[in-house]
Amino acid sequence: MSSELSFNLQLKIQNPKLTIENMTNEELKSELLLLQPSLGFEEGTEFLTMNIDPEAWPLFAKQLRDKENLFFNYLFCLTCIDWKTHLTMVYHLSSLRYHHNIVIKSKLDRNKPEIETVCRIWKTAEFHEREVYEMFGVNFINHPDLRILILPEGWEGKNPLRKDFEDPVNMIKL
Amino acid sequence: MYRQTEILETIPQVPSTGGDLGEPAGLVINIGPQHPSTHGVLHLVVTLNGETIQKVEPHLGYIHRSIEKMCESLTYRQFIYVTSRMDYLSSHINNLACALCVEKGLQVEIPERAQVIRVLMSELTRIASHLLWWGALAMDVGAITPFFHAFREREVINDIMEETCGARLTMNYMVPGGVMFDLHPNFQKHVHEFIDLFKSKIDEYDELVTNNVIFQSRTKKIGMLSYEDAISYGCTGAVARGSGVSCDIRKLYPYGIYNKLQFTECIEYGCDSFARYMVRMREMRESLSIVEQLIDNIPEGDFQAKTKAVLKLPKGEFYSRVETARGEFGVYIVSEGGMTPYRIKFRSPGFSNLSALDHMARGQKIGDLVAMMGSLDLVIPDIDR
Numbered sequence: 001m002s003s004e005l006s007f008n009l010q011l012k013i014q015n016p017k018l019t020i021e022n023m024t025n026e027e028l029k030s031e032l033l034l035l036q037p038s039l040g041f042e043e044g045t046e047f048l049t050m051n052i053d054p055e056a057w058p059l060f061a062k063q064l065r066d067k068e069n070l071f072f073n074y075l076f077c078l079t080c081i082d083w084k085t086h087l088t089m090v091y092h093l094s095s096l097r098y099h100h101n102i103v104i105k106s107k108l109d110r111n112k113p114e115i116e117t118v119c120r121i122w123k124t125a126e127f128h129e130r131e132v133y134e135m136f137g138v139n140f141i142n143h144p145d146l147r148i149l150i151l152p153e154g155w156e157g158k159n160p161l162r163k164d165f166e167d168p169v170n171m172i173k174l
Numbered sequence: 175m176y177r178q179t180e181i182l183e184t185i186p187q188v189p190s191t192g193g194d195l196g197e198p199a200g201l202v203i204n205i206g207p208q209h210p211s212t213h214g215v216l217h218l219v220v221t222l223n224g225e226t227i228q229k230v231e232p233h234l235g236y237i238h239r240s241i242e243k244m245c246e247s248l249t250y251r252q253f254i255y256v257t258s259r260m261d262y263l264s265s266h267i268n269n270l271a272c273a274l275c276v277e278k279g280l281q282v283e284i285p286e287r288a289q290v291i292r293v294l295m296s297e298l299t300r301i302a303s304h305l306l307w308w309g310a311l312a313m314d315v316g317a318i319t320p321f322f323h324a325f326r327e328r329e330v331i332n333d334i335m336e337e338t339c340g341a342r343l344t345m346n347y348m349v350p351g352g353v354m355f356d357l358h359p360n361f362q363k364h365v366h367e368f369i370d371l372f373k374s375k376i377d378e379y380d381e382l383v384t385n386n387v388i389f390q391s392r393t394k395k396i397g398m399l400s401y402e403d404a405i406s407y408g409c410t411g412a413v414a415r416g417s418g419v420s421c422d423i424r425k426l427y428p429y430g431i432y433n434k435l436q437f438t439e440c441i442e443y444g445c446d447s448f449a450r451y452m453v454r455m456r457e458m459r460e461s462l463s464i465v466e467q468l469i470d471n472i473p474e475g476d477f478q479a480k481t482k483a484v485l486k487l488p489k490g491e492f493y494s495r496v497e498t499a500r501g502e503f504g505v506y507i508v509s510e511g512g513m514t515p516y517r518i519k520f521r522s523p524g525f526s527n528l529s530a531l532d533h534m535a536r537g538q539k540i541g542d543l544v545a546m547m548g549s550l551d552l553v554i555p556d557i558d559r
Binding site: 044045046047049073074075076077079081082090092096099122123124126127128149150151152160161173 | 247421
């Protein structure tokens with residue numbers, strides 16, 4: 001497997017056809033709007049940032065990875081923000097072929113946060129979603145193994161990175 | 175076309191009590207949390223069928239300090255000190271990422287001298303970190319001597335760091351606006367001495383370990399990770415570059431003065447532990463050449479830009495990416511305009527690299543697990559945060 005695989009790999013990487021011109025943010029924007037007309041773009045951010053409904057996210061995520069001219073194959077950051085009124089999931093995506101980056105945000109209900117998992121699209125999401133699950137209590141639908149990862153056993157129900165988390169014993173307030 | 179595999183399809187079901195077809199029940203053993211080869215408090219639950227690994231399940235959190243929560247109550251000058259405690263082997267580069275992220279929000283110009291010092295320190299740190307990894311990997315696969323060789327040279331770098339930064343491991347030298355102090359007067363002389371020393375030593379390492387038949391047979395075709403899987407698992411650094419992925423942040427999204435420097439991105443196509451080993455060995459040479467390019471060209475001037483005593487970032491989001499010795503390190507700051515960040519997220523390279531371990535180890539022998547883990551170069555505080 002090894003020698004054949006590495007030979008194919010060298011061909012694939014050195015193939016000049018694959019080094020296509022980088023799309024500008026405006027071109028990306030129009031391309032993404034074709035896929036999902038309901039996207040809400042944010043202004044004045046470093047990466048192209050957009051908001052999407054949690055219901056539309058799983059299909060859109062698959063399109064982002066599989067469409068040849070987008071090819072967002074690398075999820076480099078997955079996190080969540082607690083805004084006290086709602087939670088926001090933040091996905092940082094990058095394409096290692098075209099080197100363009102986007103940020104996808106999705107607003108979740110704080111009392112019953114639920115979103116479809118993306119760990120079958122980007123495998124790295126499996127661990128990152130487990131971390132968000134324990135820290136924020138977000139339920140990832142269809143996640144294969146949604147358990148506590150970093151926190152000790154028995155922490156279910158308390159979500160330390162939420163803003164209203166209180167621990168009078170171990171937390172020191174400055 | 176992207177290889178589409180469903181995770182659930184690729185994971186074979188492990189019979190826990192003996193399957194219907196008379197398969198033996200998986201034997202579950204615990205490696206760690208206190209085990210010399212895990213290099214820290216990592217706990218692996220390994221399911222075995224005879225000698226063959228069926229499943230590896232990492233249990234994390236033995237050194238979790240909730241640094242992200244702590245940072246929410248620390249100011250933009252204070253939180254950098256905490257990040258040295260994450261990846262303690264490349265603390266300079268962690269500090270640099272945080273400083274870059276704060277500078278992005280403040281929009282300050284960094285003096286040329288500080289830029290050069292930052293790159294010099296980062297590359298020296300990278301060599302020191304790879305040296306420790308090299309010694310530890312060789313020890314994991316059964317060779318004791320390389321560990322002492324590696325520490326002998328690493329000591330020289332640590333002495334250089336101590337002289338200028340005042341600390342040997344958690345330097346806290348990078349601050350928003352530049353670096354904390356100016357270079358020690360002996361810095362250039364000692365770095366020149368180190369370059370001369372290290373050039374002969376690194377060839378010795380190749381003779382001692384790289385060309386060793388036993389070492390090669392312990393690492394070649396061990397822990398295979400394909401190009402697609404490396405990207406999908408979010409692997410970065412030497413782990414991804416050993417599988418042919420071009421992912422060096424210094425090349426793709428240059429920060430500081432990296433776009434003015436001459437260096438090559440080290441990529442190997444073997445996809446195994448030995449390829450990852452070769453990437454790091456070549457990276458040490460590249461880092462040394464970067465240090466050589468800069469050491470005689472340190473410009474005169476300020477080592478720190480003038481910044482306010484109390485830093486306040488404007489409302490918004492800031493993300494900075496740097497290449498540490500282990501891979502891509504990201505800092506994501508969400509600011510509400512105050513003195514402290516509203517939310518901070520550290521994207522640590524080790525966390526994503528570790529998640530690929532299960533995929534690599536399935537079907538391999540238990541004796542090779544240590545060689546795989548060694549080639550991932552895990553630092554546990556970086557994973558747990």
